[in-house]
Amino acid sequence: MYRDYFGFREAPFSIAPDPRYLYMSEKHREALAHLLFGVRSEGGFVLLTGEVGAGKTTVCRCLLEQLPENVDVAFIFNPKLTVEELLSTICDELGIPYPEKQKSVKLFVDRLNGHLLEAHARGRSTLLIIDEAQNLSRTVLEQIRLLTNLETNRQKLLGIILLGQPELLQTLSEPKLRQLSQRIIARYHLGPLSKREVGDYINHRLSVAGAREALFPQAVTARIYRLSGGIPRLINLLCDRALLGTYAQGKRTVDMKTLKRAAREVLGHLRPGVSVLSPMHWWKAAAVFPLVLISGWVATHYWQTGRPSVEHLFRPFSGTAPSVHRRPIPIFMKPSQGMDPQVNGSPTASSAAGTETESPPSLRPGALAEGSSGFSAEKAEGGLPTGSEGRETAPNGIALLEKSAGSRSEEMALRKLLSLWGLEPVQEQDWRTCSGIDSFGLRCLSDRGNLQELRVLDLPAVLRFRDSQGRDFFGTLTWLGENEGTILCEDRSISVSLKELTDKWNGDYTLFWKPPPDYRGSMREGDGGALARWVAFRLAQVHGRKPPSGDEIVFDGTLVQGVKDFQSTRGLKSDGVVGPKTLIRLAAETAGGSPLSLTGREVR
Template sequence: MYHSYFGLKEAPFSIAVNPRYLFMSARHRDALAHLLYGVGVGGGFILLTGEVGTGKTTVNRSLLEQIPDNTDIALILNPALNAIELLATVCDELGIDYDSGEQSLKALTDKLHQFLLSNYANGRNTVLLIDEAQHLQFEVLEQIRLLTNLETNTKKLLQIILVGQPELRTLLHKPELRQLAQRITARYQLKPLNLAETDAYIRHRLQVAGLPANQTLFPKKVVKGIHTVSRGVPRIINVLCDRMLLGTYGKNKTIVDRAMLKQAITEVMGEEDDIELHAAKNFWPIIASLVAAMFIASAWWMWPKPSEAPSPVAPAVVAAPEIKEPTIAPAPVTAEPLWINNEQQAINELLTALNLESTKPSIDCNKKDYSSPRCERLTVKTWQELMAYNRPVVLSLITPAKMQAYATLVAMDNQQATVQQGSITSDIPLSRIGEIWTGDFILIWSPPPGYTEPFSEEYSGPMVQWLAQQFAELDGQDSLLAEGSFNSALMQRIKIFQKNNQLLDDGVVGLKTLLKLNERLGNAKALVIDNTAVEG
C-alpha cells in the first residue's frame, strides 16, 4: 500500500469506521450537545438531521459512548418496518421477553410499558434511537408518537431520538404529524464541514495515521479544491484524498498537487476535471450513489462498546514554541517601546483593552479579592497553555538588562503576539518575546455572582441554577437541567463540555471551565480569535 511510502502506519482515509479517527468539528459538538441535553431533560423527541455523509454516525457514536450509565438504549438500524415489527424490535433490543403469539400492538405495548415502569422505579432511563428515520412509514411514526404517552404523573418514560436525512424534517412538517412535531424538545440540522474544518479534518486523519507534524501532503490550495468539490462532506473527502495519495505515490511524488486533484475528481465524480464547474453543480445525487456502499461499512454493529472506545481526538494544533527561562547570557533582544516598567500601568492597559476602565481604582492584584472583575496571577510553561485560557493578559518579562518589565498581550496566534500600550499595538514573533517571558501572567475576569472557589456535585446553592441557565442558553433550550442541587444530567453535561474543550473532564467547575463557558457564550473578549476548540 501507499501509506508506507509517505511514512504512514496505515491508510488514513479508509471508508471503514475506525474510532481512532473520530473527528468532532464545532458543528458535530453542537449536535452532540443538543442530543445530550435532550436525553438529560428526558421525555419527548430529539431530532438530528443531515445530508448523506455529513457525520450523523459520528455524532450517534459519541452519544452512545457518553450516555449516562443508568440508561438503557434500543437501536433501530433498519426502520423499514411496520408498527408491530417495530415494537417487537424495540422489545428485542431492551431484552423484553414475549411469546410469539403475543405479537399484537396491545400485547407488545403492554410489555414495553411494564418494562419502562420497572426501569423508572429502579432509577433508570430508557432511550429509543432510530437511524435512517426518513424511511419510517406514516403509520409507524404515529405509533412511535403514541409510545411517548407512556408516562407517570411527573415524567415521560421513553426518550426517542430520530436520526435521518433532511427529508425527515419535510415529513414531520406535514399537518398529519403536527402532534409528533410539537413533542420535539431538541433538534439539530448537521451541516457539512467548512474550509477550516476540512483542513483540520485532513490533518487530523494524517496525524493519527502517523504523519510527522512538520510534514505536509496536502497544500492549502489543494485543500481548498477538495472542499469545493466535496462541499465539506467527510466521506467524499476521504475518497478524494485516498485517490490523490494513491496517484501521488504512483508518480513518485511527495506532495499532492492540483493536477492530481483534478484527476481524482474525474475518477471519483465521473465529471470533467474543472474545479469551478464542480463548485456550481449540485452533487448530492452523486454523493448519495457514491456512499451507498460505504454506509454498509459503517454499520452500527462495528461500533466499540463505550468502555472500549477511545476518547475523541481533538483537531491537532500547531505546537507553540516552549517558553524559555532567562539565562545569564540571553539572546539579544531589541528594546521594545511597548514594554511597560510598572505593573499597575500594564494592568490599567489590560483593563482598557477589556473595556473595564471604570474598575481601575478597585482592582488590586496583590490581594485575594472575591469581587468582580477579579485578578488572577497564574503561571504556565508554554504558549499553548496560555492560548488555552484565551484571554488578554499582562505578561511578566525579564529584559536582557535583567530588569523587570511587563507587556499587555491583546491577541496572538501560533506565530506572533500583539501587545498594546495606549493606542499603539505591535506584532512580535513568539520566538522573540519567549526569550524574556518568565511564564507568569495576570488575567482579569468576571466570575459569576457568589462564586468563591471551584465546586462540583457536592455543592448545592445558587451557582447550580446559574450554571444550568448558562448551558440552557448555550444549547438553545428553555428547560434547565438542574436547579438547586446537582443531578446526573448537569454533571454529565459539564464533563462533556470540559472534554470537548480539551479541559480535564472531572466535573469540577473552576476558573478554566468558567472562562471557556463565557467564551462559548460570547461574553468575553478572546485572545486567540481563530480558536479551533469550539463546543456547543
C-alpha cells in the same frame, strides 16, 4: 495499501463512523450539544438532520461513548420496518423477552412499558436512536410518537433521537404529523464544513492516523473544499483516492494533478473543480441572462451584509430548549457528584505542543494560595466581555486595534489578560518574559496555532499581530463566537469578524491557565501520583463512568489509551502525553475548571 508508505497506523480516511476521528467543528459541537440536551431532558424527541455524509452518525457514535452507565440504548439502523417489526426490534435491542407466536402491537407496547417502569425504578434511563429516519413511514412515525406517552406522573420514560436527511424535515412539517413535531424539544441541522475547517479536518484525521508530515498543500485542500462542498464523507473519499494515487507515483505530497484524477474516479461524471453543491453548477443552467444578473446581485448583497443565521428554522417547541440556540451550552454531560475531593482542585488543559515559561519574580505572590479558589470570583465573573455587550462594532476591527496606542504594548495586553482572572501585577513587573505567573498559582502557555485550537482550549488569550511595516501589535481575545470575536484593547472591546481575524493574525498566542495539584510538567506512561489520579478522575467524569478505586493510580497503558481517545476527539495531538493543552481541555469539560470561557460555555 499506502499505510506503511506514509507511516500511518491505520487508514486515515475510512468512511466508517469512528468517533476517534470525529473533527469537532463548531457545527459538530453544537450538534453534539443538542443530542446531550435531549438525553438530559429525559423525554421527548431530538431531531438531527444533515446532508448525506455530513457526519450525523459519527456525532451520534461520539454521544454513545459519553453516555453514563445507567443509560440503556436501543439503536435502530434500518428504519424501513413495519410497526410490529420496529417494536420487536426495540424489544430485542433492550433485551425484552416476548412470545414468538403471539405478536401484536399491544403485546410489544405492554412489554416495553413494563420494562421502562422497572428500569426507571432501578434508576436507569432508556434512549431510542433511529438512524436514516427519513425512511420511516407515516404510520411508523405515529407509533413512535405514541411511545412518548409511556411516562410516570413526573417524567417521560423514553428519550428518542431521530437522525435523518433534510427530507425528514419536509415529512415532519406535514399537518398529519404536527403532534409529533410539537414534541420535538431540540432540532439541529448539521451543515457542511467551511473552507478553513476542511483543511483542519484533513490534518486532524492525518494526525489521529499517525502522520508525521503535511501531505496536502493548502492549494490542494482549497480544491478539495470546492469539490466536496465541505461534506466530510466526500472529503474522505477524495483524500483516500488522492493518497493512493500519490503512493502509486512514488511522491510524498498530493499535487493538483493527482487530486483531479482522484476526483474523476470518485465523483464520476462531475467535472473536477465543480463542487457537488456548487451554486455555479446551477447558474450555468440558467437560460435567462437577466435572472443571472439578479442572482449575482442578491448573492453580493448576501455576503456583504453577513450570512443570516438559520438557527431560528430549527428552534425547539419546548419552552426550555431555546437556551441551546441562543448561546453555547456545555457539550458534555454534567459530571457525576461525589468525586474524590482530592481531585476537585483546579485546572485547565493543553497538550505538550505549547511552550511553558516561568513567571516574573516581581509579580505579587500568594493570590492563588493553597485551599483558596485561586481567583477573585467577583472580578473574574464580571471581567470577561462576552456576546455583544460593550463592544465597539467596526467594519475593520483589526485596523482599529492597530491604530490604538495601547496595542503596541504586549505588557498592557498581558496585564489585561491577568485582570480577567481577577489578579493585578505590581507596577515594576518585567513583562519581557512570561515568567513568574506561577506565583499566582497560574501557568503561562505561549504557542502558535489557529482559532480552532483556541476554541478547544477555551481560555482568553493575547494575540500577536504584525502590521505592513513588520511591527508587532497585540490584543486580548476575550470571546470567540461563530462569526466574530471580541478583542480587548485599553478600556474598550472591539468586534472583529473571524475572516478578518484569520487573515491578520499570525497564529502566535499567550494564555494563562491553572494547573492541577502536583503538576510538575507533562505526564507520560508509567508516571503516578496526584496528577495521574486527577487525570483518571477527570476522564471518568467526561465519560460518565465510575471513578477509579484505590489509593495508587499509575498512568498505565489503559489510561494512556483513554487520553489518546480524548485528545483525538478534541482536535488535540493524539500522543497520550498529558501536557498543558490536554489538562486545560479536561478541566474545561469537568467540575473545578477555569472560571473563564472564551466560547461562552457554561462555567461549572
